[in-house]
Amino acid sequence: MHELSIAQNLVELVIEAAENTGMKRVHSVYLKLGVLSGVAREALEFSFDVVIQGTPLEGAKLVIEDVPVKVFCPACQEAHVLPEPFPMRCPVCGTRTSQVLEGLEMELFSLKGV
Numbered sequence: 001m002h003e004l005s006i007a008q009n010l011v012e013l014v015i016e017a018a019e020n021t022g023m024k025r026v027h028s029v030y031l032k033l034g035v036l037s038g039v040a041r042e043a044l045e046f047s048f049d050v051v052i053q054g055t056p057l058e059g060a061k062l063v064i065e066d067v068p069v070k071v072f073c074p075a076c077q078e079a080h081v082l083p084e085p086f087p088m089r090c091p092v093c094g095t096r097t098s099q100v101l102e103g104l105e106m107e108l109f110s111l112k113g114v
Contacts, residue, residue: 003040006106007047011057013108018056023113026060030110034067034103035085041066060113069103 010031018026029048033039041064048062069082073090079101080091089096 003043026113028112032107072099
């Protein structure tokens, strides 16, 4: 379960960011998680809750924003969000594409606290 090591790294990043901004207590950690990131959301949430025990983040909530897959269609010359991650085909014209614009990321984007 690589989500445990991801959660440990996330906690380290959050603690460092909180210290750098003078935040004394973190209540919420906001994360963008792409559908194709290879990270199981439920396992990450569980791991985060385990890892924060005994740290300055104890009691903090992990808020995950799911990021759908957005691809660029070479035929339409436009970006489109896929209703499902597979098949990687334009939802408008059906052209195959491998140009993923969004959906691979895992991004810490905000902290809420005092």
